[in-house]
Amino acid sequence: MMIEIIDIKSSLRVKIWVQAIWSVMASFIGVQSNTNRERDFEHGRFSVFVVAGLLMTLIFLLSVYGLVQLVMMYVQ
Amino acid sequence: MSKAFTLALSLLSTPALADWQLNMNEGVTALSREIFDLHMLIFWICVVIGVAVFGVMFYSIFKFRKSKGAVAEHWHENTTVEVFWTVVPSIILIAMAVPATATLMDMYDTSEADVDIQITGYQWKWRYQYLDEDIDFFSNLSTPREEIVNESTKNPNYLLEVDNALVIPANKKVRFLVTANDVIHSWWVPHFAVKKDAIPGFINEAWVKVEEPGVYRGQCTELCGKDHGFMPVVVEVKSEADYEQWVADQKAMKLAMADEASKDLSMDELIAKGEGVYQAACSGCHQPNGQGIPGAFPAITGSAIATGAIDAHIDIIVNGKTGTAMQAFKEQLSAVDIAAVVTYQRNALGNTVGDMVQPSAIQK
Incomplete structure (x- = not known):
């Protein structure tokens, strides 16, 4: 019984994070469905979005850097 | 129908259409x-x-x-x-x-260039300095004034011709270091695909390696004041041997100029030479007749400086006047040119001071 509750809790936590990351990615390209927006504002946690935002920004920067390096390699 | 077709055909075959390259x-x-x-x-x-x-x-x-009965759908996303x-x-x-x-x-x-040339934009001319060769000159518009004021037919290179073209060797990598002395200019030669802003205090780099000798023309392409449209760029690309010869000629000319500066010239010689210098270097602002533009550029005719003490007159030409559009001409004009133009301004354009100055007396 106890284990089951922990499982539900941890899967819920994963779900919250996945949703937050998706929402941050959607915000990067300026596209979000109304349903998801309402869900985020009703159930989302501010801190989760801040962390997800910072994380995705870092990933974005690294991918731009990587892309430039790749192009430079291709060019030279 | 056939008329329209003929018209279209004749339009297509008009040589003028070639000028409409977009x-x-x-x-x-x-x-x-x-x-x-x-x-x-x-x-x-x-x-x-x-x-x-x-x-x-x-x-x-x-x-x-709508006429086919289409109805807009209402949906959100x-x-x-x-x-x-x-x-x-x-x-x-x-x-x-x-x-x-x-x-x-x-x-x-721009690495591994064979020739380095500093290009400096001035109002309204270009200065070319060959960094390895001790060659340094200004390039002024050479289109005759009569063409500009519609008194004679305009030649094909109207406003695209200069007194001293930039000369570079073919098949060599030439690096340009582009800057400016007063305001922002931009050095542009379309056939080289080079268009570089010339900004005071900055040095922008560009390079070119031209295969065929020839003359290539361009313009200043950053609005830089009154004569922005009158400071073209002309680049003469010479074969390697011709370029070497040109460099040698320039050096010999420099020696000859130094020699000339030590000689004394007659009043008539100075005035004759001074007129050419005045038209090239001064008339843009002070006007060809010396009347200036009231409120903007002072007249030379009857001016307190051009009819006053000769030392003050020389000084304003050599060093310019801070806070005004009057440039320092010490680097643009040789001692002979300055002596000639001072003498010309004092004894022509309606002035009759009667004195003169020799090149040897010009302290730069």
Whole structure:
């Protein structure tokens, strides 16, 4: 019984994070469905979005850097 | 119908149509052709996108027009479509950045140049300094004034001709270090695909390697004041042997000029020479008749300086006047030129002071 509750809790936590990351990615390209927006504002946690935002920004920067390096390699 | 067809044919065969080239030049260097190819690639990508987007748009407008009973649908969002039209252009942009980066890296690779030339923009002329050769000269517009004021027929190189062209060797990498002395100018030669801002206090670099000797023309392309349209760029590309000869000639000319500066000239000689210097260097502001432009540029005729103490007159030409448009001409004009133009201004343009100055008396 106890284990089951922990499982539900941890899967819920994963779900919250996945949703937050998706929402941050959607915000990067300026596209979000109304349903998801309402869900985020009703159930989302501010801190989760801040962390997800910072994380995705870092990933974005690294991918731009990587892309430039790749192009430079291709060019030279 | 046949009339319209004939008219269209005759229009197409008119040579004047050749002047209506709207596309950029292919140029005369490997780099300019690379830039041209990139330009055409991006152009055709844009054409394809344009045709696709406008095709869908016009088809939809026509197919679903109101007269056919079309009713607008009311819906809020379609995330799939929105993601598609955001992600696809991003991918296209990134794909276009790959060849663009390759070309840009070539453009910025100014290393291992054979000749280094500093180009300085002045109001309204260019100065060329060959950093390894001790060659330094100004390049002024040489179109006759009669053509500018419509008193004679304009020649084919109207406003695209100078007294001293920039001379560079063919098949050598020439690096340009572009800067300015007063305001922002921009050095542009379309056939080289070189267009570089000349900014006071900054040095921008560009390079060129021209295969064929020839004369290539360009203009200042950053609005820089009254005579912005009167400071063209002319580049003469010479074969390597001809270029070496030119360098030798320039050095010999410099020695001859130094020699000339130590000689005394007669009043008539000074005035005759001074007139040419005045028209090239002074008339842009003070006007060819010496009347100036009231409120902007003072007259030479009857001026307190041109009719007053000769030392003050020489000083303002040599050192300029801070806070005004009067430039320092010590680097632009030789001692002979300054002596000649001072003597000319004092004894012509309505002035009759009667004195003169020798080149040897000019302290620069």
